[in-house]
Amino acid sequence: MSTTDVDRPLRADAARNRELILQTARRCFAERGLSVTLNDIAHEAGVGVGTVYRRFADKDSLIEALLATKFEAMNGAAARAAGELDPRESLRVYLMGVFEFRARDRALADAIVRAGKARPSIIEERNRLETQVSEIIGRAKAAGVVRDGFDYRDLPMLTQMLGVVADTTRATDPDAWRRYAQVLIDGVMPPEHADPMLGTPLDREALERAMQPAN
Template sequence: MSTTESAADVERPLRADAARNRELILQTARRCFAERGTSVTLNDIAHEAGVGVGTVYRRFADKDSLIEALLAAKFEALNDAAALAADEPDPREALRVYLMGVFAFRARDRALADTIVRAGKGRPSIVRERDRLEQQVGRIIERAREAGVVRVGFDHRDLPMLTTMVGAVADATRETDPEAWRRYAQVIVDGVLPQAPVSGLPGTPLDREALERALHASP
């Protein structure tokens, strides 16, 4: 059982007002995390939502519980993006569409990489969605690999760090040029999908444990 909801909450519908408050809290948290990252507190979210702090804590025991509740929607969106890309008949275009889709998602959502890293500690249903995403993206990359259009050694484990790189540009330029990230995302895409003869990448992707340490390291 997740800490997000009690067993009684799962077994019986919420009262109408409680359900409205829960949805309001989720919508507010989604916006606050997207705009400001996961440093936002439950007190901040309560203030932005116009509800008491106690109302937030009745529905979510802590910030991790609230983030977990938002994860399902994020993975649904990413899996939809992967399915859309997989429909592209050209292997290069399929991977390009997915990469740019994920970069666009991160440009809008500061909390994307951090919340996805947390997925391994979430409910089994969230872990399954993460695994499904990795499988879908793995197949897209494998098609590109078989067609000889992607750099040797590139795989899905590289994506969180590439997404973080694009996100840093998006965060730094949001006020001056909200679309500046696209220029640098294109540089990354061209590096992953070179038009010239394909060469290998140095080193190996970070594993999940090393990735979590890197993304949570102090500046």
């Protein structure tokens, strides 16, 4: 990949514009997915389209810049989870953390899929995350608190499952995903004494609204 403005020092005003564009793109992608265009982002940010294109040659360049921040945040979450002394709690903290990332960010899964074709520094961050998470899971396996056969490669599908719940219930109950995250975590690490389920089920009207296909 050729060097872009992303890699060069910026003047103060240009740096502010770049951060505004990134923040706006992060919000738009999180709310609406990766179908958002650079024109949409320019409009939402209140800047000219040319300003966006001076900072990012195309949407892939912008997504890659956001990928760096996503992996930085997830690696931070993994490091905090690894700091938990109890292996079960360490894995629970990480799983709930990554589920919360996805509940807030509709574009997370699509963005991570793109990481395999990103610049080397992002691939390195992805690999570091996989190593950290594998170690967390390894500790849980050694302690006998996780189901046999579970490993980090199961996480994308679990996160995808949770994401569907978060996306369909966001307007009705933004915290409904937590109830089902608990079910997934208990499935990964069956508790000796199960806690009551978090939250309450959606009522009939809310459930019907959530289950309606998007227009």
